[in-house]
Amino acid sequence: xxxxxGGTVSDAVERFGYLAVALLVALESVFPPIPSEAxxxxxxxVAGRGDASILGMLLAATVGSVVGAWILYxxxxxxxxxxxxxxxxRHGRWFGMxxxxxxxxEDWFATRRDAAVLIGRCVPLIRSIVSxxxxxxxxxxxxxxxxxxxxxxxxxxxxxxxGAVLGDRWHRVGDVMGLVQGVLLxxxxxxAVFLLxxxxxxxxLAARGDLPPLED
Numbered sequence: 001x002x003x004x005x006g007g008t009v010s011d012a013v014e015r016f017g018y019l020a021v022a023l024l025v026a027l028e029s030v031f032p033p034i035p036s037e038a039x040x041x042x043x044x045x046v047a048g049r050g051d052a053s054i055l056g057m058l059l060a061a062t063v064g065s066v067v068g069a070w071i072l073y074x075x076x077x078x079x080x081x082x083x084x085x086x087x088x089x090r091h092g093r094w095f096g097m098x099x100x101x102x103x104x105x106e107d108w109f110a111t112r113r114d115a116a117v118l119i120g121r122c123v124p125l126i127r128s129i130v131s132x133x134x135x136x137x138x139x140x141x142x143x144x145x146x147x148x149x150x151x152x153x154x155x156x157x158x159x160x161x162x163g164a165v166l167g168d169r170w171h172r173v174g175d176v177m178g179l180v181q182g183v184l185l186x187x188x189x190x191x192a193v194f195l196l197x198x199x200x201x202x203x204x205l206a207a208r209g210d211l212p213p214l215e216d
Contacts, residue, residue: 009040017046018056022064025156029068029128036127040156044163057154057160065121065152066145069131073144076135084136109133114147121151 011019043057066086109116113134122131134144 009038010045013039013042013046016050017052018060021057022060022067023059025064026068026071029065029131030071036155036159040159041163041166042162044165045167047160048167049165054160054164057125058156060158062149062153063155066149067149068128069121070145072128073135073139073141074129076132077138078163079136079138080138097177110137113137113139114143117147118151121148122155127152128156 010026012024021039021043025036027034028039038062043052043061044054046052047054047057117134117139118132122128131144133149
């Protein structure tokens with residue numbers, strides 16, 4: 001499937017150049033099934049063989065990244081924290097989430113939001129979703145834009161540069177990123193299991209007397 005998608009993306013980039021890169025990266029930011037690993041290395045490959053400028057591809061990709069981040073930010077800001085808290089209060093139990101869990105998450109993001117947006121835009125899997133809490137909390141728009149652009153610039157430069165260096169072997173970038181994403185998924189799964197144990201299962205077992213009570 002990645003090969004088929006890569007062929008379609010390659011055709012679009014070769015035919016429409018910078019515009020295709022900007023539009024595809026914007027879509028990738030909103031619609032994750034279109035991976036940036038299938039867009040940016042092709043842009044680097046096309047630029048590396050002299051059919052486009054690497055700087056132009058980098059600019060187009062970064063503009064697309066920021067536009068995509070704006071879309072998710074805007075949607076999240078429209079929902080807002082009030083509706084989110086109401087949803088968690090009504091349905092959060094189905095996800096093991098209580099209102100105070102949401103408050104802790106909001107407090108954590110509020111104290112680290114600059115780093116979360118800047119670094120998050122450089123990390124696979126969370127590159128797009130980091131725009132969501134920023135929108136919920138209505139992070140200052142210009143600050144969000146600047147941090148999103150800076151983080152996206154690093155990510156885009158790495159993948160476009162890799163595509164330019166690898167040439168017609170650009171698809172190997174996707175293989176490496178697939179491995180990285182697999183590791184991140186395993187770590188996220190382990191973290192989720194740990195939190196489920198600490199926040200849900202262990203307190204219940206302790207309350208029943210099957211485990212010693214939690215220490216403060």
